[in-house]
Amino acid sequence: MSRTFGLVGLPNAGKSTIFNALTAAGARVEPYPFSTLQAQKGVAPVPDPRLDRLHALFPEKKKVPTTIEVVDIAGLVEGASRGEGLGNQFLADIRAVEAILHVVRCFEDQDVAHPMGEIDVRRDIEIVETELLLKDLETLEGRKERLAKLARLGEKEAKEEFSLLERLVEGIKRGIPLRSQNLSPEEKEKLKGLSPLTLKPVLFVANVGDEGENKYSEEVAKIAQERGAGCVVIRGRLEMELSELPEEERREFLREYGLEGLAIERLVREAYRLLSVITFYTFVGPEVRAWTIPAGTKAPDAGAVIHTDFRDRFVLAEIMRLEDLEAFRSEKALREAGKIVRAGRDYVVQDGDVIHFIVA
Ligand SMILES: Nc1nc2c(ncn2[C@@H]2O[C@H](COP(=O)(O)OP(=O)(O)O)[C@@H](O)[C@H]2O)c(=O)[nH]1
Ligand SMILES: [Mg+2]
Structure with a gap:
């Protein structure tokens, strides 16, 4: 059973780059907003030291890791929830995934346009979060409207769900994603059919340049912490190039640079942890x-x-x-x-x- 993760972020944040690194599948990577016209799907094996140890005991057998499915979700821009850019398609794609990998651009490059002109990590993150919140607001309000009549007629379940939705809508209006609204398992079950976007767990992915961590990625880590979310710093482009090398050459490179492994492996493990x-x-x-x-x-x-x-x-x-x-x-x-x-x-x-x- 494969678990699905969606890469979400502003155009040119590096989603397709990270998708390629994860899946080594070669999704299109171009320096233009909206280069990804349709969501691409790929499968990434989950690196697992314990599986490697077990395999070492039975080297004659085939090693089969678990996998995750990754979806490179097409460009989100400000206004997507109102249908701007590829708005609605992209939101439907997010609905289908179990968890969100929020890719944040942390590299400077004059040749790669930033949709808002320049990097401002907090603003960039909030644009994405706001679009997801607005979409949930619309979804929940729609459901509320459909329930209103039944609730007025005194139907017990409808009344209960109606008041739950009222409470959640209030929270969303104050900018609180559903995942932070302390829902009970039963309440989550009630929302299942709506698959709201802000209920999905999130992992932040700070996409830095070849030099590694910087002031932007530090800020992403801080914001992630404020949200009670995890954060993985990744040199997306470098890792994509490395993931395309034959395994032997890649090991060689990692040894040379004194690296234990690809950050992309940590990303997969952390993503996996999100789903308990x-x-x-x-x-x-x-x-x-x-x-x-x-x-x-x-x-x-x-x-x-x-x-x-x-x-x-x-x-x-x-x-x-x-x-x-x-x-x-x-x-x-x-x-x-x-x-x-x-x-x-x-x-x-x-x-x-x-x-x-x-x-x-
Ligand atoms: N300089 C630099 N460019 C990068 C880095 N990561 C990605 N890019 C480039 O940024 C552009 C947009 O990346 P892409 O993955 O297509 O972004 P997406 O729109 O979020 O899918 C491409 O030209 C990438 O090669 C990086 O770490 N440094
Ligand atoms: Mg892309």
Whole structure:
């Protein structure tokens, strides 16, 4: 199951550049606003040191990481929520993603036009946020109108939803995104059908030039902190160029510069964290593989991610720890040492579990 992320930001912030770095898929990158006429989709593997360690124990098997889906969303400008630029299309594209990567331009370059003339990080961020808020305002007001009559007739559920919407609309009018309005899980469930934009989790991506962090990226980090959101600083263009190199050359480059890895890998990991999902691993069969599940998933439902049958045919799950596998080198030795936990239907899968499902 792939999770989807949308790259959102002003024109020329570097969305397509980062999209390319993430997916090495070659979306069009040009120094003109609106070069991206349609949202492009790509898939990025999730770099995972634990999967690498497990694979090292079974090098003959194929390594299959989990993936995220990334959407390069077409140009947002001031007024998009009123239909300016590519307004409505872009907003529909955001509706379809689970979380937002808000790309903020933090590089100076005379040859790359800034839609507002020059960089002003806070203003640039607020333009994007305002458009999303305005769109939600429209969506929620529309729903309120449709509910008003039922609510007046005294229909209980309609009344409840109506007053919820009234409260949320008030918040949005004061500039508070839905994600910061302390919604209960039940309230979120009620809004699900509307898929409001400001309820989606956000990660800020400060796109800096080749020199790395600067005063702009520092400000993005500060603003992210004010919002209770994360921030990843990324040398978008450099990383795009690196991601296009063959793996060996890339490693060489990273070694030369004393870098541990690409920032794009950190971006993927942080993005993944936004969704409160966890990863478990399997190595039975020809693949060593990572799987994504929501935190709190029970063993039979985790099995169903591998094969829908596994839920009904579930007998038990043998749970191994990666550290133990590394120490004992084989499943057999682990078994003899009594290091395999046999878990039943109620077992809640933990992040990092290595699992062998026994099915009927
Ligand atoms: N100088 C410089 N240019 C960049 C950097 N990142 C992206 N660009 C350029 O900025 C322009 C717009 O980037 P693009 O990714 O298309 O922006 P988008 O409109 O947000 O998709 C392109 O010409 C990129 O090559 C950077 O770090 N430094
Ligand atoms: Mg673009």
